[in-house]
Amino acid sequence: MLTRRTFLKYTGATTLTLFATTAAGQRIAVASIPGGSLDPASVEKFASPLLIPPAMPRAGTIPWRGARSVDYYEIAMRQFEQQALPPPLPPTTVWGYGPAGSGTALHHAPSLTIEATAGVPVRVRWINDLVDADGRALPHLLPVDPTLHWANPQRLPDRHGHRSTDQKPDFTGRVFVPSDQYHDPTTQYTTYQGPVPIVTHLHGADGVGQESDGYTEAWYLPAATDLDPDLATGGRWYAYLAGLVHQRFGVAPEPGTQTSQYPNDNRPSTLWFHDHALGMTRLNVYAGPAGFFLLRDGSGGDGPIRDARTGGRGTLPGPAPRRTDPPQGRPYYEIPIAIQDRSFNSDGSLFYPDSRTFFDGVTGPWLPESDLSPVWNPEFFGNTLIVNGRVWPHLAVEQRRYRFRVLNGCQSRVLLLDFGSIPDVDVWQIGNEGGLLPEAVHVTGDLSDRVLLGPAERADLVVDFTDVPPGAWVLHNVGPDEPFGGGEFEPADPQTTGQVLQFRVGRARTPDRSTPPQHLVLPEIPALPAEERVRRVALIEAMSMAAEEAPARALLGVVVGDPARPAGGKVFVKEWHDEVTEDPDRGATELWEIYNTTGDAHPIHVHEVAFEVVSRQPILLGEPGEDHGGAEEHELEHIGTVTIPPDSSPRGPEPGEAGRKDTVIAYPEEVTRIRMQFDTAGRYVWHCHILEHEDHEMMRPIQVGQPDPDQPS
Numbered sequence: 001m002l003t004r005r006t007f008l009k010y011t012g013a014t015t016l017t018l019f020a021t022t023a024a025g026q027r028i029a030v031a032s033i034p035g036g037s038l039d040p041a042s043v044e045k046f047a048s049p050l051l052i053p054p055a056m057p058r059a060g061t062i063p064w065r066g067a068r069s070v071d072y073y074e075i076a077m078r079q080f081e082q083q084a085l086p087p088p089l090p091p092t093t094v095w096g097y098g099p100a101g102s103g104t105a106l107h108h109a110p111s112l113t114i115e116a117t118a119g120v121p122v123r124v125r126w127i128n129d130l131v132d133a134d135g136r137a138l139p140h141l142l143p144v145d146p147t148l149h150w151a152n153p154q155r156l157p158d159r160h161g162h163r164s165t166d167q168k169p170d171f172t173g174r175v176f177v178p179s180d181q182y183h184d185p186t187t188q189y190t191t192y193q194g195p196v197p198i199v200t201h202l203h204g205a206d207g208v209g210q211e212s213d214g215y216t217e218a219w220y221l222p223a224a225t226d227l228d229p230d231l232a233t234g235g236r237w238y239a240y241l242a243g244l245v246h247q248r249f250g251v252a253p254e255p256g257t258q259t260s261q262y263p264n265d266n267r268p269s270t271l272w273f274h275d276h277a278l279g280m281t282r283l284n285v286y287a288g289p290a291g292f293f294l295l296r297d298g299s300g301g302d303g304p305i306r307d308a309r310t311g312g313r314g315t316l317p318g319p320a321p322r323r324t325d326p327p328q329g330r331p332y333y334e335i336p337i338a339i340q341d342r343s344f345n346s347d348g349s350l351f352y353p354d355s356r357t358f359f360d361g362v363t364g365p366w367l368p369e370s371d372l373s374p375v376w377n378p379e380f381f382g383n384t385l386i387v388n389g390r391v392w393p394h395l396a397v398e399q400r401r402y403r404f405r406v407l408n409g410c411q412s413r414v415l416l417l418d419f420g421s422i423p424d425v426d427v428w429q430i431g432n433e434g435g436l437l438p439e440a441v442h443v444t445g446d447l448s449d450r451v452l453l454g455p456a457e458r459a460d461l462v463v464d465f466t467d468v469p470p471g472a473w474v475l476h477n478v479g480p481d482e483p484f485g486g487g488e489f490e491p492a493d494p495q496t497t498g499q500v501l502q503f504r505v506g507r508a509r510t511p512d513r514s515t516p517p518q519h520l521v522l523p524e525i526p527a528l529p530a531e532e533r534v535r536r537v538a539l540i541e542a543m544s545m546a547a548e549e550a551p552a553r554a555l556l557g558v559v560v561g562d563p564a565r566p567a568g569g570k571v572f573v574k575e576w577h578d579e580v581t582e583d584p585d586r587g588a589t590e591l592w593e594i595y596n597t598t599g600d601a602h603p604i605h606v607h608e609v610a611f612e613v614v615s616r617q618p619i620l621l622g623e624p625g626e627d628h629g630g631a632e633e634h635e636l637e638h639i640g641t642v643t644i645p646p647d648s649s650p651r652g653p654e655p656g657e658a659g660r661k662d663t664v665i666a667y668p669e670e671v672t673r674i675r676m677q678f679d680t681a682g683r684y685v686w687h688c689h690i691l692e693h694e695d696h697e698m699m700r701p702i703q704v705g706q707p708d709p710d711q712p713s
């Protein structure tokens with residue numbers, strides 16, 4: 001038997017308030033998902049039109065060696081109000097990205113789309129403009145738990161008395177209280193109320209330099225007028241990476257900003273950008289900042305696509321919004337669709353839990369009296385779905401083909417999109433995170449009308465409404481309102497999170513010249529070189545020693561020894577601050593075996609690469625044996641073993657996982673194998689994209705090539 005300390009099994013603790021158990025032991029939904037004071041059932045559905053984000057205006061172009069020029073953007077993150085809920089419900093205060101020169105007129109959450117061209121680098125000056133009208137720093141919209149390994153701009157000391165950013169503060173001798181009860185810093189501590197650390201990562205940027213990747217410890221505060229001089233204005237890696245930007249691109253460091261240059265060397269694909277600050281990504285992203293970054297080839301397309309009927313050029317549905325479009329826009333047949341989950345209060349404000357009690361009813365004691373953080377929740381499921389920033393919108397479509405680039409931008413939620421209630425719709429998946437698939441996958445023919453998307457995954461879909469009768473039809477979500485494990489589960493509440501978007505189908509107004517997806521011949525994708533080494537890593541969930549069935553942290557680790565041998569491989573926990581263990585040589589191709597020892601599926605994302613999904617295989621989990629050999633080199637516990645049963649065999653990737661990906665679902669009690677080539681030297685990360693997990697601390701550094709002697713230790 002496994003002890004709770006070693007391998008976690010979710011037992012439904014997250015859903016005690018939601019489900020009752022029948023006599024036969026089956027769970028049945030009894031209530032909607034808890035959330036803010038706004039009852040999601042009271043929100044009128046499909047009242048607002050879907051916002052199709054226009055293209056982000058450039059600040060200019062810059063001559064650049066080798067390339068024709070660089071597309072240059074200045075993008076500020078600001079706080080503003082947005083009508084996320086349908087009127088007359090009140091607007092919501094959110095954060096979002098927008099052009100720095102336009103106030104907040106062009107700000108939105110998610111933001112306007114960056115349109116990029118392969119081979120033409122994009123340079124962005126990202127500005128932390130979370131300040132009020134007088135330039136004073138704004139506090140976070142949401143409760144920041146100060147007990148995680150997080151940005152920590154106050155440099156609160158750790159348990160060794162060491163004062164630094166990017167560490168886990170020690171609150172010995174103090175007790176957690178909500179901010180409105182906080183009055184005595186010698187005996188109490190509370191949520192962080194100071195200026196907000198941010199750093200932007202372009203998710204899916206392959207071959208990006210470390211100086212531009214948005215390293216999680218390279219956050220920065222706004223250049224506010226009232227900054228406390230005791231605060232660090234940037235994270236541990238901020239100055240070093242800003243120095244590299246200066247060297248490589250000639251852009252001098254400037255407080256409150258981050259300059260990134262994306263080479264756009266990867267295949268045409270659907271990328272997105274979002275915040276990545278250490279230990280607070282879940283909160284920063286929930287507040288709104290995210291946007292699409294669409295990379296196209298030099299002709300505005302996706303590489304050489306042919307029509308099998310003629311052998312000539314094939315065409316995908318379009319156009320998408322362009323920078324040159326008139327302000328009122330045009331008819332668009334290529335539309336990005338970001339699906340996110342949020343809960344609201346009746347005043348329109350975003351709801352996010354301000355206490356761990358919300359998650360599983362545990363009432364403490366909290367750190368430092370136990371191992372439980374007072375505010376962090378192990379997962380979060382919003383009780384509404386927003387699409388491109390609006391709750392349950394509608395989209396008027398014609399009886400023709402559309403291209404939808406769908407992003408799961410949720411916190412913890414795995415989506416299982418279901419087209420099954422749209423009569424005679426024909427759906428094909430043509431791409432994923434890494435660009436077009438080698439061949440189109442027939443979703444309505446071969447995949448039971450369903451598309452599975454873990455957090456941060458993308459699906460490029462051609463949806464053909466040609467034969468759909470005029471009328472209003474709903475795209476459903478039948479994924480779970482709780483952690484996804486890949487097996488049987490209760491689908492999302494059909495009244496709320498079970499609905500995504502309504503299509504209002506009308507007659508075609510223009511001829512459809514796009515190639516029917518069954519006739520598409522998509523570009524070949526060269527296979528990666530054979531791997532030079534196999535690296536074994538682990539996904540781990542640590543349970544609290546203080547409370548029953550209460551997850552305390554999500555973690556990564558390493559596996560030592562070959563799990564295919566009878567003795568199995570030993571699993572060791574690695575925390576964020578532990579020495580780097582994932583250290584590929586520059587240019588090396590590696591096969592990573594990701595051993596999931598937890599009870600849930602985790603969407604695993606690796607920065608800087610586009611990988612191949614190779615296979616998955618069941619594993620057996622075991623308790624640590626008597627032999628602790630090998631433990632000396634790993635400071636933390638040997639928490640268990642993983643073994644590949646001799647009678648099991650690997651299975652290949654799912655149809656939508658062909659080609660290249662940057663995020664992959666690792667199922668419980670399985671090893672997931674991915675192959676990737678690390679082309680660019682520097683410091684990056686790999687992590688779970690369940691944002692609550694990533695923050696505490698299911699994330700580890702990657703060091704590609706030799707570390708620079710000048711880089712932070």
Ligand SMILES: [Cu+2]
Nearest residue numbers: 602688690693
């Ligand atoms: Cu996870």
